Amino acid sequence: MSEHFPATDGVRPRWRGLVTTVMLILISVMIVRDILIRRWTGTPPAPPDTTQQSH
Template sequence: MAATPSNDRPATGQGPRWRAHGVVTTVVLIMLGVMIVRDLLVRRWGSSATPSADVTQRQL
């Protein structure tokens, strides 16, 4: 029987490519986190007036 090649990362130049994918993923996750925090800060301290169309409050 012939030996089957490993299904892990190929040894032919795939190292930098996988590293680039990891960097891109990390940058995207950091940007997502920054945008979420910015949105929370803007909602908390951005406007002092209450929104005009608040659907969570009932008017009795």
């Protein structure tokens, strides 16, 4: 298979590094946002989804 990118002496194209950086920033923001929302809403954690045995 032929490469579609020109040889740049082993350096990734700039847009690929930019896409990776933006994705990491977005994931980090989503994680922090989720943590802060859970802390500020004060809702107790959901019980585990386990079924009870009938007696």
